[in-house]
Amino acid sequence: MSSTASSRSAHAIYGAIKAQKQALRKSMAASLRPLSSDELKEQTKMIHARVMTLQHFKESKSVSCYLSMPSSEAGTSELVDSILDSGKRLFVPKVQSKDDSIMDFLRVYSSEDLACLPAGTWGIKEPADSWEDHERTSILRNKAEAELLDMIILPGVAFDRNLLRLGHGKGYYDRFITAYVASGRPKPLLVGICLREQLLPEGKLVPGESHDWKLDVLVTADEIITRDVATSKELDNVRV
Template sequence: MAAPLATLKAIKSTVRKRISSTLHSLTQDEIKQQTEQVTANLLRQPFFHQSRTVACYLSMPGGEVDTAPLVDAVLQSGKTLFVPRMDPLLKGRMDFLRVYGQDDLATFPAGLWGIREPGECYQGGRRQSDSDNLDLILVPAVAFDHSFGRLGHGKGYYDRFLTQYKATTRNMPLLGKFSFRHGPRIGLALQEQILEGEDVPTNELDWRMDVIVGPNGIIHRPVAERR
């Protein structure tokens, strides 16, 4: 039987505080080393090489994988990059807006929680929003588990986005176990964020990942279990 909503929120809060305390005890050198391993593990995957459009978060100043090297790699590869922007008028909603290059990225001011965000406009026009053909959606978290459950920061941005996102029906031309019907949900994690012998508390509104990329490698969800 599922836990009552109030109880689930309390459990999530307790786990979130515990993991967050561990993450903020990591040194910048430890995060940098793990970031390099996570980035290398992702960049060598067939699903990255064959992707054309990538949605990637811009990381907080600490406590998670630093996505700056990955963002650089996406832009240098010629892929189209989209990054989140929180909706200032609608609580809990975010859109993914296009980044047009390194010079564009360098102009982004820090927004909520010190995370850089793009403006709505670019060179006098409206900045392109996410399309229905995102090949990869890279997702942050406080913690993941080996059942591909995700514990976010408690604001619901990603779960709402993934619920509303109109996934394409085309099949990506990927290889074997990495064949996805839609743009896969890829969790990026420091080793301390991948729980061992423990599941993160979730309910039916919480989206699971298709792949989790950590410093020691990747784990992938069986194709039959993906949605």
């Protein structure tokens, strides 16, 4: 096959995967639409309780967790409070460049700090670069004193039992994890949290690309899905 034909084939495959992802996002939005606020709160409570039982969570010193939207995903308000209350260092996402899909994680120092965060992209709370006249600790920016993350708790649109995750299509998390690992730091445990409606049926897979990172753990309201520990260590930098 000529290089031109090969390039066309790769482009066609890429386009097909993109279309599959968009179709799944649309389908998932329809599935989540009937979810009541009470059901969302109940599932969120159960997911929170399961995350707290994870041994890696108990042993972690630094945890990154997304700040949730009011609907369409598992809430994290109680979870981030628990992270702070347990004395762990909490880092939350901050979009640095929408055009380049660049995201960093900045430290939140207290419950009071968390409560005062302004709304950023999509109305989700984001920290300013400074707090009480001091520059916040940043995961990517502070290279001289590189902060280690033990765990990243990720959102998603859809998930499968092979621990593939479909995001919103901007690639923020995949780019961040790639940059973090490229800095020479060990990959954090990647933990997805997932509403029942977001977990695809057995045998059905999230369409994946080479730059997509697989999860290590998926927590739902009903169960915890994990990779084999030995396999997880061998495939520490696994992507799709």
